[in-house]
Amino acid sequence: MNGTNDAGRPLGVAVLGMGTVGTEVVRVLRDHADDLRSRVGAPLVLRGVAVRDLSKDRGLPAELLTTDAEALLARDDVDLVVEVMGGIDPARKLIGDALAAGKSVVTANKALLADYTGELAAAAESSRADLYFEAAVAGAIPVVRPLIQSLSGDRVNKVVGIVNGTTNFILSAMDETGAAYDDVLAEATDLGYAEADPTADVEGYDAAAKAAILASLAFHTRVTAADVYREGISKITAEDLETASAVGCTVKLLAICERVPGEPSAAEGGKDRVSVRVYPALIPRKHPLASVNGAFNAVVVEADNAGRLMFYGQGAGGAPTASAVLGDLVMAARNKFYGGRAPGESVYAELPIAPIGDTPTRYHVNLQVEDRPGVLAAVADTFAQHGVSISTVRQQGHGDGARLVVVTHHAVESSLADTVAVLAEMDSVTAVTSVLRLEGTEES
Amino acid sequence: MNGTNDAGRPLGVAVLGMGTVGTEVVRVLRDHADDLRSRVGAPLVLRGVAVRDLSKDRGLPAELLTTDAEALLARDDVDLVVEVMGGIDPARKLIGDALAAGKSVVTANKALLADYTGELAAAAESSRADLYFEAAVAGAIPVVRPLIQSLSGDRVNKVVGIVNGTTNFILSAMDETGAAYDDVLAEATDLGYAEADPTADVEGYDAAAKAAILASLAFHTRVTAADVYREGISKITAEDLETASAVGCTVKLLAICERVPGEPSAAEGGKDRVSVRVYPALIPRKHPLASVNGAFNAVVVEADNAGRLMFYGQGAGGAPTASAVLGDLVMAARNKFYGGRAPGESVYAELPIAPIGDTPTRYHVNLQVEDRPGVLAAVADTFAQHGVSISTVRQQGHGDGARLVVVTHHAVESSLADTVAVLAEMDSVTAVTSVLRLEGTEES
Structure with missing residues (x-):
């Protein structure tokens, strides 16, 4: 026939x-x-x-x-x-x-x-x-077809992926060797893992394009690159990896597509919203994505009935x-x-995009502080005043090397940004060394 | 339209x-x-x-x-x-x-x-x-559709999966707790992970049916359950898990579908053959399938161009x-x-089935031996006489508890069976405690 x-x-x-x-x-x-x-x-x-x-x-x-x-x-x-x-x-x-x-x-x-x-x-x-x-x-990893076809009878709630091999190579190498970003980037360029102009990869544009595609499929909603909140890895330091390691984490560039449940009282009339974002984040080493190293890619999909699926393999080449x-x-x-046909574009759900400011995540904030009594209390108070709840604070080092590592519970970006702005002005805080998100923890 | x-x-x-x-x-x-x-x-x-x-x-x-x-x-x-x-x-x-x-x-x-x-x-x-x-x-894990569609332009060489949740629950629990098979099976039955009559699961019939389906799709060849070599897990002992652990391995019930390259001089005129088999095997703990625990399933697919892909998720429920x-x-x-249609059955390749006797694997042989000089040499000589090459021998314990753990290079089952038959008759060998295959090592 x-x-x-x-x-x-x-x-x-x-x-x-x-x-x-x-x-x-x-x-x-x-x-x-x-x-x-x-x-x-x-x-x-x-x-x-x-x-x-x-x-x-x-x-x-x-x-x-x-x-x-x-x-x-x-x-x-x-x-x-x-x-x-x-x-x-x-x-x-x-x-x-x-x-x-x-x-x-x-x-x-x-x-x-x-x-x-x-x-x-x-x-x-x-x-x-x-x-x-x-x-x-x-x-080579089948992700598009499973989202379009295999999960067409399910409700996808989240897609989290490591979808850029260049940045994963760089972050894996920084994690393994303790080397600085620039040195590892140079090595990646020599090995052909990074392009002469690495901007599209290291600044997250490539991952953001993929996130837009994945989100469109997962949520039956048209999502374009402009809808994706994007941060690259070029500001990640050897110290970030070291601090991550100290709390049992590593740093990965994640593409995250998430269904944000609507609130019945909200302007959109309770419709779910879609949050799509690409940024480097700490993830616990026991998380399935933490062991995806080098140029490999992996995508985790969470759906109502299927539960958590993971797809792993070579993402480029x-x-x-x-x-x-x-x-x-x-x-x-x-x-x-x-005479058959592939499923066409499915955008019937038309879910609104949730701005990054509305998307709560956990944060890992690294502060260089003065080594005197009361600093921890003052810092904690600043978080509290901005409605950011602290999960753990670790104080390390002494004298000029004194640091505070604060891990928050879920907080919206605007509150965190306000907190950081105040912290940066505090006399007892010498520097806000890094602010990184924390993903993949059990806390919902 | x-x-x-x-x-x-x-x-x-x-x-x-x-x-x-x-x-x-x-x-x-x-x-x-x-x-x-x-x-x-x-x-x-x-x-x-x-x-x-x-x-x-x-x-x-x-x-x-x-x-x-x-x-x-x-x-x-x-x-x-x-x-x-x-x-x-x-x-x-x-x-x-x-x-x-x-x-x-x-x-x-x-x-x-x-x-x-x-x-x-x-x-x-x-x-x-x-x-x-x-x-x-x-x-819920998309495996059938990726094999039929996503890999339709590639050549699949191997599919290895943990495709039965009941046996994986039992083996995971034995590995974690050191408990005996019967005790863990009883617990699995209580928890609803095993049926009142667990035969289909524990004797590998369920996994064999799935292996037949996967092999049919992977190799464009009709493979039925009767073509699948099958061993279950009911003879696996706490000691097997312990021995496996001692060599950095765990034991998993694997469904293996493998393309066996044809030899130009062979009767089939050099056609590739298909080996399909289900048995418990040792795999190194660093192998991606080793960390698939409890009722989870995972399938690894190796193809010429795609390389190694892994699919992971909930396999039942x-x-x-x-x-x-x-x-x-x-x-x-x-x-x-x-008005479209799904791809129909594709069996054009019609590859012959390779009998298990022709399929070389590595073996892990556990012997209880007499504690006197020359036993190791005699045992090694028996392997050599049957053309089975030894990778490592470990001697452990003393007196009545003296044991030899032999890990072979790739050998065909008939040679290994002959070796074991002779070992069992040797005066210095008190018992052949277990013979398990070893899969997932780098050795080809």
């Missing part, structure tokens, strides 16, 4: 971009053609690869390479498009047009999806094409990302062949 | 069985009807629940309950069937007939699927209905299993509504 093709008519594939992912996708399309044909029901035939530079040797026949992506996608014998070129432009227009023309698209482009899923999904809807993007979040792309490609091709 | 229904015409659901899973499925269908309608595109309406005993109060209107499952499924207004009654008969005929009549089926019935997926898939194929079964393996069932139900309903 098939809806749109004669039995076995080849399905044409165009690939946009031939970096590490594109190269691996092309290799599998050529080396494993028999397996792919058996799984699809029809052969997948590579029609061409759009690249920027034709002069580079890519081990492909010249007639398969082109710099004219638009012309490649316009070919009648191209049914499926793999977009692994990255960036917003020209990817946005290229795959938007392809979708509108009824070609199904598989993309790994998180930045594009974080802002333009709505537009792309509408284009796909108009022509009944498919838009698949498993590879956009956490590489040519081969793992290609695995996710190719899985999507086989599914998109099957739909072309059998 | 929709293929087979007027826009929004309700889709009728029949549920077979109202145990813990069925009860939760029915609750969500009724309590979360709005969410489900938004996700499907049309309302899901519960047409009836087939139960064995009408007299029990189930909090449902009497007209929704029936003992006549056949009549319920034959109703024209039933489009989708949820089978959570378990057992082979009458489930096999009921859902086979429903599929042949074009009704899509969601089932959690691992025993049925392990032996009759071929027959059921053919019935589904004949009428273009869907057969979904995420809940049959590892409860009413709510988690219902989550998986309901996710499948939403997808099956969407297909009914939009």
Whole structure:
């Protein structure tokens, strides 16, 4: 049975971009053609690869390479498009047009999806094409499909993930070796784990794009990168890791998507809200995400009925990302062949975004203080005056090295910020050394 | 757009069985009807629940309950069937007939699927209905869908899982407390973690059914329960756990599905073979599966491009299993509504099954020996004569308590069995206390 093709008519594939992912996708399309044909029901035939530079040797026949992506996608014998070129432009227009023309698209482009899923999904809807993007979040780890499909009969309350390999490599190395941020970043750059300009990774933009995608899927609500509160790891110090370690924690860059239960009396009429945020946070070493080290990724999903699920694996790299792309490609091709369709965008819930100021978290505040009686009491009083409840205070060191480490109960950011502003002005407080959030503790 | 229904015409659901899973499925269908309608595109309406005993109060209107499952499924207004009654008969005929009549089926019935997926898939194929079964393996943890869809463009080499909660609860408790098997089993029965007749769980039948399903999906090959080599945990002793602990290991009941690379000179013409086996094995405590405790499940998948993935969560229980069932139900309903179809059975690879005797593993052999010089040499010589290479030997205790713990390199079962038979007859060996496999070590 098939809806749109004669039995076995080849399905044409165009690939946009031939970096590490594109190269691996092309290799599998050529080396494993028999397996792919058996799984699809029809052969997948590579029609061409759009690249920027034709002069580079890519081990492909010249007639398969082109710099004219638009012309490649316009070919009648191209049914499926793999977009692994990255960036917003020209990817946005290229795959938007392809979708509108009824070609199904598989993309790994998180930045594009974080802002333009709505537009792309509408284009796909108009022509009944498919838009698949498993590879956009956490590489080979199936997270997008489980959220869209497996959990479609459940209510997701929270998604917490380590979704950026570069920052996780850096934080893991700082934790293991005690080295400073700049030194580890330099090493990561040398090893190819960090880009020459690491901003997108270390400042949390990459993780924020992924958080937007995950939150959209988890809560059936359109969330874009601008909705995500974001802090990077560039201010994390060796001392932060050391202090974390002293309280049985490590520091991870977390992408957190959380359903904030609505209050019946609230303006939104009691509707749940969605909090989406990316920041470095302390997590207890016994937390399942604490042992996710190096370039690995992991995502924890909490749902009403499923309870807590965890997905773990390689979140980046040519081969793992290609695995996710190719899985999507086989599914998109099957739909072309059998006439089915992937689930489209689901944003019916339209939950409002909760501002970061409304999202209570626990805090770990590190103060350098004067070593004299009454300082602890004065500090504690400042927290109390701002309605921030303290869980523990640890006093360590003497003389110039005297420090206070305060761990709070859940507090809203505005109260904490006010507290810190006052602390910074206090005579007995030499410096507010660091303010980090604490996540993953049992306290609700 | 929709293929087979007027826009929004309700889709009728029949549920077979109202145990813990069925009860939760029915609750969500009724309590979360709005969410489900938004996700499907049309309302899901519960047409009836087939139960064995009408007299029990189930909090449902009497007209929704029936003992006549056949009549319920034959109703024209039933489009989708949820089978959570378990057992082979009458489930096999009921859902086979429903599929042949074009009704899509969601089932959690691992025993049925392990032996009759071929027959059921053919019935589904004949009428273009869907057969979904995420809940049959590892409860709420998405494993079936990732194997069928997400990894459809990759080559899976190995699947290793802890897929039975009862045995994992027992082994975890034995590991933690040092208690004997019988005592922990009694406790598990009291707590409701083990059934009155625990045979299906403790003898590995449940895990073997799940292994057959996982292997079928991973290797695109039909694997039935009879193809699975199976040993249970009822012979595991407190001493086994203690010995395991002494070498940095714990004992887990593992379901292992492995691609055994073909040899070009072999009878099958170099085709890969599939080894599927369930047995208790030592695994190093640092292995990701070692920390999966209690009633939790986890599945590790290794694929060419994806590398090693791990899926973790609650593998049993009413709510988690219902989550998986309901996710499948939403997808099956969407297909009914939009005219798509789930991927059918994929068995094109038809890889032969490798007999357990051909599957090399490492072994951990515990011997009670006479405390005199030359015993270690004689034992080592016996292994060597049978071509079993020793990795480590540890001698412990004195006098009547003298023991040898031998860990081998990879060896085939027949060689190991021959070795053990000779050891058992040796004058200097008082007893072969235990022979357990060792899995999850770096050695290939």
